[in-house]
Amino acid sequence: MDVFKSFKSEKEKTQSVDNFFTPSKPISSPENLRGRNEEIAKILGALTTPGMHCMIYGDRGIGKSSLALSTLEGGKEHEILPEFIFQYRCIKRTSFKDIIEKPAIFIDSSYKANKIESVKKYGARAKLLDLFSVEGSREEKIIIEKEELTANKAASTFQNLDSILLIDEFDVVSDEVKHEVAEFVKQLSDLGSPFKVLIVGIGSDGEALIAGHQSVIRCMHEIKLPRVEDKYLEEIITNGELGLSLNFTPAIKERIIEISSGFPYFTHLLCKESSEQAIRENKQTIDDEVFSKALMQAVKNTEGQLKRCYDKASTSSRTDMYPKILISAAKFNNEQFTVKQWIEQINSDHNIELTYGSMNNYTGKLTKPSRGNVLMLVRRGVYKITDPRMPSYILMCHLAGS
Incomplete structure (x- = not known):
């Protein structure tokens, strides 16, 4: 059997593991998120309070993106949050215009062609700011060049749009971009806009994440994400056991939780490698023998x-x-x-x-x-x-x- 057939055969056996253990991507389903009920309630509270926005920060690998995505998904599903949610994941070269591009295109697709020609758009909960100058029965179309869409103008343009913008990995952008986003959030708050911003990033405090922009603090609810308690890490393991019809011995569960030290990333990684190893060997119990092999794979496959x-x-x-x-x-x-x-x-x-x-x-x-x-x-x-x-x-x- 050549390498492609071998890979396909093995993948078909183990692909169900990805439904329960996902070290390589954030969790987006609220059902698979463990131990974050208090934080979910705080995020929902901030995003449903007029003039208030939200920021999640903490260590890498602690589950910030998973918390944000799962909360937004659950909020939509239960009709607590708006239907339309935009997501942007930052890189070092990210500009303010990159961050706001998706909602700008949603309002008017011509923004992608480097300009916005203001056209009233109704339905789908989208309400474009009236950018027309009316004199009697005459309407004068105003064109906003993309380069001119500053934080203030973007806030004015989006002020009637009932939606949420998730900005992930915000810590990597420049201080200049952080200041622009902070000013954007402040202006949205001042305007009483239903358009909300949820910022996610690595940091030891919220002030560093917004580059010390003091004026935005009053309208930004900060959530420092702590490590996950051991009992919730155990729930991650148990949930996978039930879904995959596997059994982690008590000693292996204890070892996985000890290694994880409150980081869900390691729980998912070790459980994924262990489950796949057991399935490949046609075993239902993950014991010392299976786990020792999985551990070597986990070391190789760590970030x-x-x-x-x-x-x-x-x-x-x-x-x-x-x-x-x-x-x-x-x-x-x-x-x-x-x-x-x-x-x-x-x-x-x-x-x-x-x-x-x-x-x-x-x-x-x-x-x-x-x-x-x-x-x-x-x-x-x-x-x-x-x-x-x-x-x-x-x-x-x-x-x-x-």
Whole structure:
């Protein structure tokens, strides 16, 4: 059997797994979202309050996009939110005009041709701002060039459009674009527009996500997304078990939850690889044997950025110490730790006694790009792992023997 037939045959066996475990894409169905009822209620509250908009922020891999998409889908389904929802996922080169293009085209398709000729559009809950100058019975058509559609003009154009604009991965855009979007939101709020904006991005606080634009804070409800509680991670596993007629042993469930450390991404990844491995072997129970093979696949299939950073941090032709000290650092689970605490943890884990001088050599390197910036200096003698997902990946590598 050639590679294509082999792949097709295997995919046909395992494709049902993607209905329950989705590490590579956000969850869009409210039924598959776990442990976020409080946040859903807050988002719905903000988006149904006149003049109020919403922002979701937190760590990467915590489920921000899944929360946003599932809330909007459920809100539409239950007729709480408008029927028309526009989505835009940002990249570094994203401009303000890119972000607002979809609703602009919805109002008038000529915007795509670099201009908007104002034409009244009725029905489908779309109401275009009256851009006509009326003198008696004469109507003068006004043309808005695309380049001229500033934050203020966009707010005026969309002010009667009953819809929601989801802006995802907002953290990657420039401060200039963040300021324009913040001004756009402020103007919509001032106009009392039914057009709402939902911003999603990585950040430790909401102010950083909008580049410190203070005037928008009063009309932007901020939601910092915490890690998912263990009981809800277990629900993700149980839901997949029932849907796929598989059984994760209690010990494997516990191990998956421990590795995940509150990040649904790792729960979905480990469950997907485990389920596919079991199905390939015609097994119904995911035990140590199945999970050990799945773990190696999960390490290979983890998001590239984590892999690259860890490989840079751990690979050395001169010493095998880096993986050892990294697994000890991961034990602090994203909390800050002193060099003294780290030395003690290394001694406990590996029975290796290191001096402050030798540790300074490692810490100095692990904070540099050449070692993946895996470590950050919080203050003198105190460190923290830079990416909060990294401890989970380090633990996966350690358990897989990578």
